Amino acid sequence: MKSKKPSVIRSIIVHSVLIILAFMCLFFFYILIVNATRSHADLQKGFSALPGKEFLTNLNKVANDGTFPMFRGILNSLIVSGASAAICTYFSSLTAYGLYAYDFKLKKIAFTFIMAILVMPTQVTAMGFLRLITKMGMYDSLLPLIIPSIASPAVFYFMFSYLQSSLPLSLVEAARIDGSGEFRTFNQIVLPIMKPAIAVQAIFTFVGSWNNYFVPALVIQSKDKMTVPILIATLRGADYMNFDSAKIYMMIMVAIVPIIIIYLLLSKYIIAGVTLGGVKE
Amino acid sequence: MKKRQKSISYAKWGYYFILPFFLCYFIFSLIPLVDTVRYSFFEYYRSGIKEIGPTFIGLDNYVSLLESDMLRYGANTLILWVIGFIPQIGIALLLAVWFTDIRLKIHGKQFFKVVIYLPNLIMASAFAMLFFTMFSTNGPVNSILMSMGVIKEKIDFMGSTFGTRSLVGFMNFLMWFGNTTIMLMAAIMGISVDVFEAAEIDGCRGIKRFWYIILPLIRPILAYTLITAIIGGLQMFDVPQILTNGQGAPDRTSMTLIMFLNSHLKSKNYGMAGALSVYLFIVSGILCFIVYRMTNRNDSDEAKTAAKRRAREERRRRK
Numbered sequence: 192m193k194s195k196k197p198s199v200i201r202s203i204i205v206h207s208v209l210i211i212l213a214f215m216c217l218f219f220f221y222i223l224i225v226n227a228t229r230s231h232a233d234l235q236k237g238f239s240a241l242p243g244k245e246f247l248t249n250l251n252k253v254a255n256d257g258t259f260p261m262f263r264g265i266l267n268s269l270i271v272s273g274a275s276a277a278i279c280t281y282f283s284s285l286t287a288y289g290l291y292a293y294d295f296k297l298k299k300i301a302f303t304f305i306m307a308i309l310v311m312p313t314q315v316t317a318m319g320f321l322r323l324i325t326k327m328g329m330y331d332s333l334l335p336l337i338i339p340s341i342a343s344p345a346v347f348y349f350m351f352s353y354l355q356s357s358l359p360l361s362l363v364e365a366a367r368i369d370g371s372g373e374f375r376t377f378n379q380i381v382l383p384i385m386k387p388a389i390a391v392q393a394i395f396t397f398v399g400s401w402n403n404y405f406v407p408a409l410v411i412q413s414k415d416k417m418t419v420p421i422l423i424a425t426l427r428g429a430d431y432m433n434f435d436s437a438k439i440y441m442m443i444m445v446a447i448v449p450i451i452i453i454y455l456l457l458s459k460y461i462i463a464g465v466t467l468g469g470v471k472e
Numbered sequence: 473m474k475k476r477q478k479s480i481s482y483a484k485w486g487y488y489f490i491l492p493f494f495l496c497y498f499i500f501s502l503i504p505l506v507d508t509v510r511y512s513f514f515e516y517y518r519s520g521i522k523e524i525g526p527t528f529i530g531l532d533n534y535v536s537l538l539e540s541d542m543l544r545y546g547a548n549t550l551i552l553w554v555i556g557f558i559p560q561i562g563i564a565l566l567l568a569v570w571f572t573d574i575r576l577k578i579h580g581k582q583f584f585k586v587v588i589y590l591p592n593l594i595m596a597s598a599f600a601m602l603f604f605t606m607f608s609t610n611g612p613v614n615s616i617l618m619s620m621g622v623i624k625e626k627i628d629f630m631g632s633t634f635g636t637r638s639l640v641g642f643m644n645f646l647m648w649f650g651n652t653t654i655m656l657m658a659a660i661m662g663i664s665v666d667v668f669e670a671a672e673i674d675g676c677r678g679i680k681r682f683w684y685i686i687l688p689l690i691r692p693i694l695a696y697t698l699i700t701a702i703i704g705g706l707q708m709f710d711v712p713q714i715l716t717n718g719q720g721a722p723d724r725t726s727m728t729l730i731m732f733l734n735s736h737l738k739s740k741n742y743g744m745a746g747a748l749s750v751y752l753f754i755v756s757g758i759l760c761f762i763v764y765r766m767t768n769r770n771d772s773d774e775a776k777t778a779a780k781r782r783a784r785e786e787r788r789r790r791k
Contacts, residue, residue: 198575205570205578212563213587215646220590222612223602237619238612282492289489293482301490308497310700310763312707314730315753318511318737318745319504335500342497348767373485402595404710405730409737420597420710427601427714439605446598454593458586465589465654 220451227440234436249441256438258429259422260414261445268418269449271336271407272400276393279340280350283392284385287350288377292363309344314405321409331412340400346392353388354381391464394457398450419446505753512746518739525743533747541724542732542748548720549728552712553705555641560649561697567649568656569682588650596647596710603643604630604715630715633725640712640726648704652697659693660686696766703759706752709734 226234229243253261290302313320324335358381366376382389404420411417417425423446426439454461512533516525567588570576578584591599606613607629617623629635663686671685687694709730712720718735720727729752736745 202576205576208566209570209578209584212567212649213584216587216591216650219602219606222606226612235610238615282496286490286493289486293486293489295483295486298486301494305493306768307760307764308501309767310703310756310760312703312752312756313501314707314709314733315749315756316501316504316508317733318742318749319507320500321504321737322507322742323500323504339496339500342493342501347493373482377489398593402593402597402710404595404597404713405734409734420595423595423597423601424714427604427717436605439601443598443602443605447594450593450595451590454590455586458589461593462585462589462654465651465658 223440223444226437227444229437231435231437234440245437249437250445252435252438253441253445259426259442260417261419261422261442263415264417264419264422265445265449267333267416268401268420271333271418272397274337275340275400276397278337279343279346279396280389280393282341283343283346283350284382284389285377286347287354288381291351291354291358292360305344305347309348311344313339317406317409320406324410330410331416332410333416335410336400336403336407336418340396343396346396349392350385350388353385358384391460394453394461395464398453401450422446508746508749508753510746511742512750514743514746516743517741529743533743534750537744537747537751541727542729542751545720545724545727545729545732548724548726549705549708549730552637552640552644552708552726552728553702555637556644556648557701557705560645560652560701563645563649564652564656567653568660569686571653571657572660585650585654588653590650591647592651594647596643597714599643599647600711600714603639607639631722633722636712636716636722636726640708640715643711643715644708648701652701655693655697656690659690663689692766696763699759699762699766703756703763706730706756706759 222238225240225242227249228246229239230245230248233239233243233245253259286305290298320335320339321330324330329335362380362384363376366380367373371380402420403418404424407418408421408424411421423443426442511526513528513530514526515529515532516523516527518524570578571581571585605611608614609626609628613629614623614626618626627635629639667685667689668681671681676684707730708728712726712728713731713734716726718731720731729748733745733748733752736748
């Protein structure tokens with residue numbers, strides 16, 4: 192009996208802290224959703240906890256705004272993020288398999304090199320990168336936002352750890368005996384085995400690319416090529432006071448809703464994936 | 473014929489498979505890096521439509537950066553990071569311990585996990601824009617506080633240094649504490665159950681359990697989290713950039729290093745941008761090295777522990 196009472200108090204404390212934190216996380220999204228459904232005039236009057244009825248009107252306004260082509264931006268972002276996720280996971284798996292399954296002279300050096308640049312920020316080479324793509328004629332295009340994701344050290348490391356834990360080399364050996372070429376072995380035997388790892392990393396690469404702001408802001412100039420984060424930034428830079436505030440809320444909502452939907456559908460895998468590649472146990 | 477085939481070397485396939493990665497890294501990271509370092513020694517900028525330079529000026533860019541506000545921006549970055557990181561690691565440790573405590577029955581554990589991780593995935597720029605509209609003088613936060621009677625006058629959150637820095641710190645906290653919690657949870661769950669049982673038999677519970685069992689055992693992951701968080705902090709850009717529209721207002725007290733770099737890049741001041749990048753490169757190189765040492769702990773575990781033992785003995789001797 193004696194030890195039961197403190198545990199009840201503890202349980203109350205734990206739950207109230209958790210509820211406060213969850214409230215903090217959700218409160219802003221709640222306001223966002225409510226405000227996105229109200230009209231500009233309503234918003235000027237003050238805050239209301241209940242949603243309004245202007246959702247579709249606001250959405251329409253955002254869709255038909257020529258100065259901030261939000262839906263074009265979403266399309267661009269989808270292209271960039273989708274392509275990045277695809278080539279990043281494919282080539283990272285390829286690299287990981289190359290270093291895992293074969294023995295060659297430079298193997299150790301190559302591995303050490305990748306590990307050394309594992310967390311190197313891309314910002315430090317941004318200046319040379321900008322000049323390089325200008326020289327290559329890729330300035331103001333979506334390509335320089337996609338191609339560099341072939342070389343993603345962190346994704347490579349994740350794939351490598353995954354291969355270590357789940358691909359026995361005897362399987363590769365068996366495929367060879369059956370006459371499968373090396374490249375075919377990778378595509379038809381190794382890739383299917385790596386599916387879970389690829390799925391997790393594809394989600395993270397997609398989200399990272401979707402949210403990326405620094406490099407796209409330097410590379411993209413023309414309006415019809417802008418990705419969502421750049422549009423949000425130009426929105427901030429625009430003459431804010433003369434704006435329809437309901438439209439601003441709707442734009443922010445449109446920018447983050449795709450990710451929230453993905454997250455709610457896949458939260459189980461995403462949360463499990465956070466830790467997998469992080470640290471070797 | 474058949475015998476020859478068996479002794480075939482597959483080494484070349486290894487090279488083929490890793491080629492795209494290295495080719496891509498070489499073109500899009502190493503060449504730019506060399507270019508960046510090279511131009512850091514040149515006077516090379518644009519004034520109006522006229523391009524000045526490039527003329528070789530040695531280390532002048534580095535010196536003039538030291539004389540400029542760079543160190544101040546470095547301090548800003550550090551302050552903004554600390555404001556966000558301290559509550560982040562504190563709350564994350566607390567939650568990680570609670571979530572992994574078997575005796576503690578938490579209702580809706582999965583729900584809480586999903587919710588606290590949510591802000592991490594939200595576009596930082598959109599999140600900052602949302603905060604900007606909500607905390608502006610005629611935004612909903614002011615209007616809620618007014619209607620609740622907490623304040624009489626509207627607060628200009630982004631008008632003061634303290635307000636802006638707190639907002640940036642708060643956003644960083646909100647975006648990252650869930651991620652850190654999940655990392656630390658995995659670390660605690662990695663501790664063998666036997667250890668906890670043995671400790672419990674010896675009467676080690678509550679705070680003692682945290683202090684003497686959990687904390688020492690998750691130290692490697694805690695250190696890893698710290699270093700990666702520092703690297704993330706060094707790159708802080710999206711949130712303060714959008715919140716202050718790139719100005720670092722008020723009076724550039726929330727200007728971070730990357731915002732400084734961004735403004736040089738936007739104005740095409742290549743020499744200065746290069747030198748600043750080299751400074752950042754050196755700092756992140758050191759941090760990368762630390763991470764490298766941590767992630768490769770397993771490969772040379774024995775050598776490491778031996779080295780550690782030696783170091784400990786030496787420390788004792790010095791005392």
